Amino acid sequence: MKRIVKVFRKILILLLLIITVLGIVTFFYMRREEFGALPEGKRLELIKASSHYKDGRFRNIVERPTLTKGYSMPGVLYETLFTKFPHRSPVDSLPSIKTNLKALNIHDNAYVWFGHSSFFLQLDGVKILVDPVFSGKASPIPGSVTAYKGSDIYTVADLPEIDYLLLSHDHYDHLDYETIKELQKKTKHVVCGLGNGAHFERWGYTPDQIIEKDWYESVNVKPGFTIFTESTHHDSGRGFRSGQALWLSFLIQTPSMQVYYSGDGGRDDRFKSIGSKYGKIDWAIMECGQYNKAWQSVHELPEEVALGTKELGAQNLLPVHNSKFTLANHPWKEPLEKITALSKNQSYRLATPMIGELVHLDKTDQKFNEWWKNVQ
The missing domain is CATH 1.20.5 (Single alpha-helices involved in coiled-coils or other helix-helix interfaces)
Structure with a gap:
């Protein structure tokens, strides 16, 4: 004994x-520097003054559990670790096009997608970069979440000077340390949610470059051109503490059109209110991928994306948050397959460009192939 x-x-x-x-x-x-920084000092005081900050963290408009009823964290972890899900990542290299972004006609309204939720917009001559991730990874753990073959063809060197860099939230698949560091010298302004400026300052950005906003605020770019910061139902965090920086969606209003970017977030009433508030939305760039019924609260399923697009009153839909990283258990091409089926005979037009393909936002007759069909 x-x-x-x-x-x-x-x-x-x-x-x-x-x-x-x-x-x-x-x-x-x-x-390590890549984990960013927590807000402190005057930045923290501004955060505490927000009506969306309570009991030490930012809150969603309607509080609800991250996990859907009937699911548990141990169960979800077990399923992820020990269940084999087929076709989560492509075997083939993804097809792509290398558009010369520096040679775009300054008068063209254009969109170029880089895979996942990274994309470039040129609107009324203003160059906008959104959630850029060019390092080939979406996790601080080496080798854990890497970009698909063929999806990572752009680098910071390929980008023109950026007038506004928009950040929806600080998760690693949207806020990439290596990319952001490289962009500092060619970015005029960053628009992000309250608290996110701490990351950018730690990574070398000056206070003059950083514009931090709460929900329902705006940035005046020039006459007739405004970037509005809207809500979404999500979370934030790059370490053990979540909810220390605010998550956003954006409505970009120009003299010729309105473009909405959803950021990440589960379903709520925001699409109805945004559609009612701003009127006709020409293009909706919507999160569509890396979902699971277990965490439906914070990531929409494809049928919710289709419904949200209709509630916005959007004329055109560009689905993002897919085709670069595996962050969920569904087959990699399922988001595109489902949103294509769901978008038939709808009030909006679905546009599915491949990575790097130039989308002419003023054209309503541009055709797009179902490029994923023959990719294994």
Whole structure:
């Protein structure tokens, strides 16, 4: 019996040592610059003044659990780790087009998608970059979430000077440390939610470059051109503390059109209210991918994307948040297959450009192929 007790004590001591070493390694690893920074000082005081900040973190308009009723975190983790899901990533290289962004006609209203939720807009001569991720990864853990073959053809060097960089939220698949560091010298302004400026300042951006906004505010670009910051139902965080920086969607209003970007977020009444508030929306760029019924609260299913697009009153739909990273268990091409089927005979037109393909936003007759069909 004494021998068993001694063995048990040794095992317990060894486990404690392992836990301690892992804790120390994690502590120092998470002090790396790529994890960003938490807001403090005047920035934190501004955050505390927001009506959307309560009990030490930002809150969604309607609070609800992240996990859908009937699901549990241990169950979801077990399923992810031990269940094999087919076709989560493509075997083939994705087809793409390398558009010369620096040679675009300044008078053209244009959109170019870089895969997932990264895209470039040129509207009324203003160059806008959204949620750029060009490092080939979407996780701080090396080798864990990497870009599909063929999806990562652009670099920061391929971009023109950027007037406004829009950030929807600070998760790694939207806020990429390496990309943001490289962009500092060619970006005039960053528009982001309250608290996110702490990341940018740590990474070398000046206070003059950073514009932090709450929901339902605006940035006046020039006469007739305004960027409005709207709500979404999501979360934020790059470490152990979540909800320290605000998540956004954007409505871009120009003299010739209105473009809406949903950011990430589960379904709520925002699409109806945004459609009513702004009137005709020419293009809706909507999150459509990396979903699961277990976390439907914070990522919409394709049928909810189709419904939200109709509620916005959008004329055209561009689905994003797919075709670059595997962050969910569904087949990689399922979001595009489902939204294509759901968009038939709808009030809006679906546009499905391949990565890098130039979309002429003033044209309503531009054709797009179902490029994913023959990709394995």
